[in-house]
Each structure stands twice: as C-alpha cells, then as structure tokens.
Amino acid sequence: MDQAQQLRNIIKNTNKPQRPLARIITVTSGKGGVGKSNVAINLAIQFRKMGKRVIILDADFGLANIEIMFGTVPKHNLCDLIYQGKNIKDIITWGPEGVGFISGGSGISGMYNLSRDYLVYIIVNLAELDAIADVIIVDTGAGISSAVMEFLVASGEVILVTTPEPTSITDSYSLLKALNQSPRFSREDTKVKVVSNRVTSEEEGQQLFNKLNAVVARYLKLPLTYMGAIPQDPMLARSVMQQSPVSLQYPNAKSVRAFEAIAGKLMNPGNTAEVKHRGMAAFFSHIITGRKLSSTPTQNLSSSPNLPA
Template sequence: MDQAEQLRNIIKANVQPHRPLARVITVTSGKGGVGKSNTAINLAIQFRRMGQKVIILDADFGLANIEIMFGAVPKHNLCDLIYQGKNIKDIITWGPMEVGFISGGSGIAGMSNLDKDYLHYIIQNLTELDEMADTIIVDTGAGISDAVLEFLVASGEILLVTTPEPTSITDSYSLLKALNRHPRYLRDTTQIKVLANKVSGETEAEALYAKLEAVVARYLKMPISYLGMIPQDTQLTKAVMQQTPVSLENPHARSAVAYEVIAAKLMNKELNKNLTKRGMAAFFSHIVSRK
C-alpha cells in the first residue's frame, strides 16, 4: 500500500458518515498586491453577518496580512499542531466578530514525512474544524509556486482575484495555465470563480473578465465563471491604512457593499447547488497525499 492510499484510509477512519463538513473556499491571485487577503478578510466578515461560523487559514507563508488586519498576534500556528502536540483549539486566534484564523506557518510541507499514528492525530484534530466552522477561507500566497498550486488543487472552490492591470490579467492566466498543465491537478467538479477587484465599475469588470475568459477558452479550455466585482474605493484604502477591514470600518462604503453582494452570491443555495462540501480533513489529505 503506497503512502497516498494510507492517507486516504486515515481520512475515511476519521470522517464519520453524518458528520457536518465545512465549505472550503480558497482565495488566490496570480500576483501580489491585487487585494487577495483583503478579499478573504472582508468576505469572512460578511459571512459572519449572515450567521456563518468562519475560520480563515492564512496560508500566505512569510507574510502576516490577516493578523495585521485583525490586530491580533497568534500565540500558536499550524506548525505547533503538527510538531508541538497542540490541539486545534490552541492554534485558533479569534479576531473581530468572532472570525477565527489560523496562521499556517511553514509546517504543511513536512506533513508527508510524519508517521502514520501521528498523522492520524493531526487529521483527527483538523476534522474538528468541520464542527467549528460552516465556511473555511484559505488565503494562499500569490503566484504559481508549488505551495500555492497544492492548496488550489485541494480545494473544490477557487476564488481568483484579479485587477484591470495588464500584468494582473497575464499572471491570472499563467496561474490557470499552471493548474491546467497537469490534468490530475484539478477535479472535474472544481469551480473557479473570478473576482474583478479595483475596477471603476461593472463595465470595466465585465471587460476584464471577457479578456481573461476569451484566452482561457481558446488555449486552456477550462471552465471559469464571473463572480462579480469590487470597485476602487478610497474608503477601502483608508481602512487598509488603519489596518482594519473596510466591512467593519465603514459598512456602507462602496467596496463593503460590494463584498456583501459577493458574499450573498456565494451563499445563494440555487447558484451553488452543484457545490460539494469536502471538509478540512479531506482538504489536507489531498495536499499531503500528493507530496
């Protein structure tokens, strides 16, 4: 039995048939500076207002955007769960509106080297997240590194943030191309949703998406969809400078209202009827089994 098969068996042993599974949304971008982490945070705030229990996994290793925006310094991170024997509750930091977040550290890459019994313990802890959250938002790093790609392929729902800048559109295409290069990377059921950020309005957002969709349809032939847009907004810029989410600082700002609209779309049952919830244990097992 190979390692991947062993991991799948561990997951099956830990996931009970009728246990609730969290929805995992992975937020990513082809380049930095497009508002990826801001999107993750503001969607989390909007989901909380809709009654959702939300946890953010900060997988943007080396940066601390989530904790800076929340004004909270985590005492522990995912490495402490993996290597120091902490439990899942120890590594969750609670921010505004009871949005939880987990600092990823850099320990995920080493999970595949752990022995079976200890991996069983870790997966068992991660499974508890499905009971603690309705929605888990994974904030990846930017670009097309192996670490980013591993998180994307583990997710059934990818939110790709891009802007009208030519380099942002090009880098978004490069990210999709990297995912498409190896068919085994993406499941047939994986949904890729494009969010146009820092646009002047709906017209520019739709034009941006049309450019990206045209080249993807021609060269990659992979399905993507348009989720919506977040307008350029001085109130959002002001909130960022004050290190607070605009959805908290100014809920009536244009950008905050736009995030509310996007959150409502993501929670619309009819629009998301084909979405399959897999939960966090399956999410991490997919990452580890590929290493």
C-alpha cells in the same frame, strides 16, 4: 499498504456520515498586491453577518497579512499543532465578528515529511474544524509555486482575484494554465470563480472578466464563473492602514456593498449546490499525498514527548 492508501482510510473513518463537512473556499491570485487577502477577510466578515461560522487559514508562507489586517497577533500557529502537541482549538485566534483564523507559517510545508502517526494526529485534529466552521477560507500565496498549486487542486472552490493591470491579467492566465496542466486537477471537482478588484465601474469589472475568460476559453477550455467586481475605494485603503476590515470600519463604503453582493452570490442556493464539500481531512490529505509521501518517515511519534498519545 502505502501511506497514501492509509491516509485515505483515515479520511474514510474520520468523515462519518453524521459529520457535516465544511465548505472550503480557496482565495488566490496570479501576482501579489492585488488585494487577495482583503477579499478573503471581507468575505469572511460578510459570511459571519449571514450567520455562518467562518475560519480563515492563512497559507501565505512568510507573510502575516491576515493577522496584520485583523490587528491581532496569534499565540500559536500550525507548527504548534504539529510539533508542540497543541490541539486545533488551541491554535485558532478569534478576530473581529467572531471570525477565527489559523496562521499556517511554515507548518504546512513541514507536514510533507512526517510519519504516519503524526499525520493521523494532525488530520484527526483538522477534521474537527468541520464541527467548528461552516466555511473555511484558505488564503494562499500569490503566483504559481508548487505550494499554491497543491492548495488549488485540493480545493473544491477557487476564487481568483485579478485587477485591470496588464501584469495581473497575464499572471492570472499563467496561474490558470498551470492549474489546468496539473495532472491532479479535476474540472468536475473544482469550480474556478473570478473577482475583478480595483475597477472604476461594474462595466470595467465585467470587461476584465470577459477579456480573461475569452483567452482561457480559447486556449485552456476551462470554465470560469464571474462573481462580481470590487471598486477602487479610498475607504478600503484607509481601513488597511487602520488594521481593521473595511466591512467593519466603514460598513457603508462602496467596496463593502460589493463584498456583500459577492458573498450573497456565493451563498446563493444554486451556487452552494454545485460545490462539493470535502471537509478539512480530505483537503489536507489531498495536499499531502500530492507530494508522494516517503515510506521512510523523518519524524517519529514516540520520540516527541509533547505530542499527545
């Protein structure tokens, strides 16, 4: 039995019928600087206001956007789960409004070379997030790197953030083209949704989506769903400088009303029904198996005294 099949068996045993599976929403963008992390954070705040338990996984390697915007420095990250024997609750940092976040750091890329025993330990821990959160928001890096693609193909729900800048539109198309060409991407299992950011009006946001959707429909035949527009808002820019989500710092700001509307659409029963809840065990296993796990592990469970038995 190869390692990929072993992981599938682990997931089968972990995702028992009585265990609720979290809804995983992956937020991404074709280029940096379009407000992706702001979208992730403020949607998380809005979901909390709707009574949902929310955790953000900061998977933007090398950057600490989530913790900077929350004004909170995490004590632990995913590396501590993998290499220091911490459990999943140890590495969750609780931010404003009770939104939890996990710093991925380099821990996610390090998972690809671990032994089966390590992976069992990690996946069983990650599966516990399904009992802690109703919604898990994954904030990816920008662009079309292999790491970003692995998160997107593993997710049942992708939110693509774009702006009216020509480079943003072009890079958004490039990301969708790369996703569409991935042999592991499933149109049936992954719904792609678009948010127009930093627009001057709702009309401009709709026009931006229409422009992108027309090209994608013609050349990629990939269905997109428009979730709404977030206006250019000086209050949002000010809140970033103050290291506080605009949804909390300026709750009456025009951008906050837009975040409320988008969150409402995402939680609409019709939207919720079409989304396949995979849970975190299946999500991460999908990412790991995509790297064709080596049958010769580079880490050995018994050689790490910090890892719980």
